Amino acid sequence: MQDFSFCNTTRIEFGKGKERNIGSYMKDFGAKKAIILYGSERVKKSGLLDTATDSLRQNGIEFTQCGGVKSNPVLSKVKEAIKIAKDFGADSVLAIGGGSVLDSAKAVAAGACYDGDVWDFFTGKSPSLALKIFDIITLAATGSEMNSGAVVTREETRQKYAIDGRVLYPKVSVIDPELQASVSREYLVYSASDIIAHSIEGYFTASVQPGLISSYVEANIKAVIKTTEILLANPDDYDARAEFAWAATMALNGLTYVGTGGYSYPNHMIEHAMSAVIDCAHGAGLSVVMPAWMKWYKGRNLAQFKRFAREIFGLKGADEGIAALEAWFNKIGTPTKLSQLNIQGSVLNDVIAVARTNAKDWGMGEIYTKEAITEIFELAK
């Protein structure tokens, strides 16, 4: 077991109607002036934005707003929101939406307390100050609601990179599974893919991986598989929705990475190139990458791939486990082939080039050469 330091200070408020108390939760942390960040107009139509602003008013919290954050959130929108936050003198940011909105909010929180270019934090600099971060998370996938990371794309360079820092843990995250019941079938399966990707990165790549940590990962993956199937049959199953949501949070709150060592995020590194180039859904890209990457990587950690097959699917061989995961992705309807995303020809060449740059910038350049990345994509054809 690797030495580690763990501290996750986020308070989770989980359950029905908890969003109605958001103002009171923010008041607990002294919030007085907030910028509210959101994505599409759906949060207005659904009444969720009104619910939140009512609660802020009741608790004497002034606010301004910035909507229009999109999936695969972009740096230009973050910069727009930072300006609004600074002009308003915000002490807090409240994200209402999915992982893209919350990730943008984290970047805004850091950028609003910084005179330089917020992109500095995505390329090595660590933020030491940030606005207080709060969120009402309406899509279970990224796990951003209980960690200190965020991913944003710089459009002009097609860099989809991450910011991380202790100051970026949300103070309070509201997870109301009922709010997540309206997620489309499509985004449900993409989310399942994303959660599984968060789970397997460390599980397969870590050079030090305690059995107990593997067991937690397997618990999360099995819960995702089980609850996704229940939700596809019945989107209104509250308990399945809730368990799915909590598996998403637990998959990336640090607890499946403590005590592990030498791991990396190759599936994310590769997928970020895909969504940076063709703006596909992150989870859709990941379900294409994962089976291909697993076939390519399995020989480096065969015992763990066998364990995966056995524990997740009750199967014997590494190949059988990979095939079962791919078959499951096909069954639920998330893509597993590049052609399903129209990635081919010059687009594929573009993606490979961006992935190769990612590999170098993310410290994986030695293993993930241009040839290696090409081989992985070959397996996804």
Place this chain on the structure above:
Amino acid sequence: MQDFSFCNTTRIEFGKGKERNIGSYMKDFGAKKAIILYGSERVKKSGLLDTATDSLRQNGIEFTQCGGVKSNPVLSKVKEAIKIAKDFGADSVLAIGGGSVLDSAKAVAAGACYDGDVWDFFTGKSPSLALKIFDIITLAATGSEMNSGAVVTREETRQKYAIDGRVLYPKVSVIDPELQASVSREYLVYSASDIIAHSIEGYFTASVQPGLISSYVEANIKAVIKTTEILLANPDDYDARAEFAWAATMALNGLTYVGTGGYSYPNHMIEHAMSAVIDCAHGAGLSVVMPAWMKWYKGRNLAQFKRFAREIFGLKGADEGIAALEAWFNKIGTPTKLSQLNIQGSVLNDVIAVARTNAKDWGMGEIYTKEAITEIFELAK
């Protein structure tokens, strides 16, 4: 899934030699004057106390000391330490030892900021202020290093009761598995019993129990079973020691209880009567209670008992699972019968009477009548 609020702010510093930085960790939280609490003289002989005090001196933290905390820690010692802490003007308490020392430290932390009787906090009052709590935990069992609870015995009334409150989360807990390698064979198996007890209370008694949470519990129990066997064969196996330690922490840091509802701690309620009356090791008492309680309780939650048998031991029936756990306790050498603890005759009557009082005080009086408790003890004969 039950609604919940979760926030665990404890920072864990896990790994070899981390105790050498304790002063620096305390300084991170502004500690300036600390009372060091410890148990036996072993922490002096081993050099651990010197390591800690050297680190405190290097970080400009003044300190006073109070040793002699015993297993099943008592209120009189807590009160002695509170007086020392108040006289010294301590802002922090550093526990060096096992769960008993840390639990005492939590009570001291609350009591030192309170003018009344610290026992008030064990009988309904919630502490709103406390000294900053730090610890170097030398025995993996209670999970106290990452939760807000503590158990202390009031000798004259034989009440072994709990204090709990948000202010009682340790700021930093040091878990160095190497420090735990000197734990006796006896205390290793008692600890295994204690961790399993923490795991099963919610698992079996909750009226709402998400499958995902059950899976985490099972992961912890399986890790304890596996690593205990490794450690009995080879006490110096670092990875097994580390995994055992982390399973102990994870078993009672709240994450195996979120989303569950309607649970109680009957095994602890009953065992606390035993250790309050005959001062037996808590884990030894628990391994006697658990199989008996499981036999008595199984009909109330048969599906979960079958799941336990299947997931933990690969067996089919509820009875087989209970028998397998009892056999495993026998195999590792922790007692499973009252006679092994010399609890019989008038002593047993005494224990039953105290357990019955506990049941009423802990809100379990309706189920755990004198007759029920007697029946459970009959099954432990």
